[in-house]
Amino acid sequence: MQNDNIKRWLELAKQFQQGQFWDSVFDSDYTEQMMKQFSATDGTAKSASSFPRADVLLGMREMLIRVDLPGVRKEDVELSVSDNAVVVKGIVHPFAQNMKIVQTERHTGEFERAISLPESIAPQGKITARFENGLLEIRIPRVQRPREEIKID
Incomplete structure (x- = not known):
């Protein structure tokens, strides 16, 4: 058959x-x-979905997002947030502009990455961001819902 x-x-x-x-x-x-x-044929290894690399961590009171941005200046980064994602956007300038690329594994040019969050963000939450030595750290307060009793019928 x-x-x-x-x-x-x-x-x-x-x-x-x-x-x-x-x-x-x-x-x-x-x-x-x-x-x-x-894969790129010019010796570069670029993946739009994996740059920049990011970690999302959950604590009792906040979410911590750490984004690796090596070689990027603070003024070249834009950060925005929605209910379920943080968007990191910017540009990586080439290190040596007058040289021929033989092999590179570093990203250059514009980038944009939406990092999905494991839970919604409280509208009244105070989000902070800090950029130091190529590491962007974003802290988002978690929603603290009071315990609610549910009546069983």
């Missing part, structure tokens, strides 16, 4: 690909194009 389904699937695939279905699946140019989407 399973072989019959595979044969039908292959016949259908041949109709859509004029008999060249498997050639296009295993085509080296196609594979190379797919790999280029996941």
Whole structure:
């Protein structure tokens, strides 16, 4: 029964690909194009989703977010917050502008990262941020809900 389904699937695939279905699946140019989407070809290793790196920690009274921003100046960073995310946006200027890049693993250029929060932020909460030596530290007070009795019917 399973072989019959595979044969039908292959016949259908041949109709859509004029008999060249498997050639296009295993085509080296196609594979190379797919790999280029996941890695840069100029010696750089950039991933928009992982820069800047961040840690989110929960304490009894506050959330602490630590964001690594090596080589970034305080005035090149923008910070905003919504109910469920902190957005860090800015620019990393190239270190040596007159030199040819042979290999780099550092991010340069503009960046923006939304860091999801594990809980909503209290509107009256006082959020503080401090930037020192390439480390952005954001402190967000946690919502302190009083214990509420629930009537059981």
